Amino acid sequence: MTIILVSLLFAALLGAILALIIGVAAKAFAVESDPRIETVTDMLPGANCGGCGYAGCADFAKAIVEGVAPPNDCPVASAEATVRVADYMGITSEEKEKVVAVVRCSGGISDTVRSPYNGVEDCRSAVLVAGGAKGCDYGCIGFASCARACPFDAIEIRDGLAVVHPDLCVGCGKCVDVCPKDLIILTPAAVDVHVYCNSPEKGAAKRKVCKTACIGCRKCVKASDSEDQMLIDGFLIATNYNNPPLPDLVEKAACPTTALRLATQHAAGAYEGVSK
Amino acid sequence: MADNILAITIGAILVNNFVLSKFLGICPFLGVSKKLSTALGMSGAVVFVMTLSSLVTSLIYKFVLSKSFTINGTAVNLSFLKILVFIVVIASLVQLVEIVLQKFSPPLYQALGIFLPLITTNCAVLGAAELNVQAGRGVLASTIYGFCSALGFALALVLFSSLREKLDLARVPVPLQGTAIGLITAGILAMVFMGFSGLV
Numbered sequence: 001m002t003i004i005l006v007s008l009l010f011a012a013l014l015g016a017i018l019a020l021i022i023g024v025a026a027k028a029f030a031v032e033s034d035p036r037i038e039t040v041t042d043m044l045p046g047a048n049c050g051g052c053g054y055a056g057c058a059d060f061a062k063a064i065v066e067g068v069a070p071p072n073d074c075p076v077a078s079a080e081a082t083v084r085v086a087d088y089m090g091i092t093s094e095e096k097e098k099v100v101a102v103v104r105c106s107g108g109i110s111d112t113v114r115s116p117y118n119g120v121e122d123c124r125s126a127v128l129v130a131g132g133a134k135g136c137d138y139g140c141i142g143f144a145s146c147a148r149a150c151p152f153d154a155i156e157i158r159d160g161l162a163v164v165h166p167d168l169c170v171g172c173g174k175c176v177d178v179c180p181k182d183l184i185i186l187t188p189a190a191v192d193v194h195v196y197c198n199s200p201e202k203g204a205a206k207r208k209v210c211k212t213a214c215i216g217c218r219k220c221v222k223a224s225d226s227e228d229q230m231l232i233d234g235f236l237i238a239t240n241y242n243n244p245p246l247p248d249l250v251e252k253a254a255c256p257t258t259a260l261r262l263a264t265q266h267a268a269g270a271y272e273g274v275s276k
Numbered sequence: 277m278a279d280n281i282l283a284i285t286i287g288a289i290l291v292n293n294f295v296l297s298k299f300l301g302i303c304p305f306l307g308v309s310k311k312l313s314t315a316l317g318m319s320g321a322v323v324f325v326m327t328l329s330s331l332v333t334s335l336i337y338k339f340v341l342s343k344s345f346t347i348n349g350t351a352v353n354l355s356f357l358k359i360l361v362f363i364v365v366i367a368s369l370v371q372l373v374e375i376v377l378q379k380f381s382p383p384l385y386q387a388l389g390i391f392l393p394l395i396t397t398n399c400a401v402l403g404a405a406e407l408n409v410q411a412g413r414g415v416l417a418s419t420i421y422g423f424c425s426a427l428g429f430a431l432a433l434v435l436f437s438s439l440r441e442k443l444d445l446a447r448v449p450v451p452l453q454g455t456a457i458g459l460i461t462a463g464i465l466a467m468v469f470m471g472f473s474g475l476v
Contacts, residue, residue, distance in 0.1 A: 029380075
């Protein structure tokens with residue numbers, strides 16, 4: 001009993017003495033740093049995602065205070081938060097268009113021809129071995145490298161397919177860097193219509209391995225309001241993000257393979273099981 | 277005494293190298309060895325902290341923990357608290373050093389930078405203190421042992437990071453690139469250091 005008491009007392013005493021020493025030293029040797037850095041850090045989202053190119057929010061805040069970086073370099077902060085930081089610093093900040101990531105593939109594992117793959121469950125590893133479990137050489141491998149890279153849990157793997165939730169995505173671009181198939185692009189958040197296919201193969205070849213590939217039938221191009229809303233590149237059609245079509249194009253075009261989708265409905269799972 | 281110190285020096289740097297034969301401090305060994313410049317920064321911080329912490333912990337052990345005293349007729353010896361005390365003391369010591377450095381030597385603070393707080397709870401630092409107690413070394417011998425162990429760590433780290441810089445230019449098979457080839461290199465380096473065994 002005595003030993004326990006003495007140990008406790010000793011540990012408490014030691015802790016108190018050390019705390020006192022450090023506390024006194026911290027006060028005595030305090031180094032003045034710009035208090036605005038801390039205030040700006042508190043105003044930033046605190047996600048430390050590195051989307052701005054700095055080593056975290058505190059580092060970015062330092063750059064803002066030093067006038068090296070504009071507040072709107074933060075892809076996560078809302079427009080109001082950016083304006084608040086700019087007002088605090090007494091500078092004006094231009095509003096930056098919000099972007100979200102889009103995985104340009106709609107082929108779930110049940111939609112594509114399967115080839116066996118028993119290796120490491122990581123897209124970049126799968127690419128080294130044989131390209132994963134799907135028949136298409138251009139599609140999403142579905143081993144969640146992007147989902148693991150996402151600091152905001154905005155990517156869900158559903159039926160072996162990476163699906164971005166546009167409401168959670170902040171457009172930091174971390175997933176873009178890790179995707180070995182370069183499938184993910186950052187698109188303006190205001191545009192909802194996307195072609196969820198990235199295969200440049202001929203229509204028939206694509207159809208052979210994937211039920212939801214874009215076969216280049218041009219129904220969407222004909223249904224669109226003006227010529228260049230949808231861009232044709234060989235057998236692949238893509239949204240023209242500089243002149244985007246309205247969301248009702250999806251209904252008007254009635255894409256035969258459902259490769260043309262609304263990002264919001266795609267995320268909500270509206271297209272599951274509808275492929276022909 | 278001089279013989280003893282020579283034995284400690286050679287033993288700690290080469291024969292019983294902290295990283296390559298005791299496998300202590302593997303985390304910074306692999307983590308900060310990608311570039312020679314960061315390896316040198318880390319080495320400096322480790323030498324600094326391990327020497328200082330060996331001195332302080334051996335002082336505390338000699339004058340407080342190893343003493344037996346009687347309270348209410350019960351003999352009390354607190355040496356069983358040594359790991360707890362050592363880690364708390366080392367962490368506080370590093371904190372203190374960091375605060376003082378930041379005030380009085382900003383260039384050194386910048387150079388050691390993130391490495392100082394990183395090694396507060398490093399097993400190599402605690403290991404040096406613990407091994408000093410186990411070997412029953414005095415204060416001077418403990419400090420020398422801490423310093424030389426850290427030198428051994430620095431030697432291994434600098435060698436390894438130089439090798440890794442060369443590896444960046446070598447054609448490594450794709451599955452072995454990165455950490456994998458680093459670990460293989462570390463293993464071969466450890467085998468090389470085994471050649472010193474029996475020297476002391």
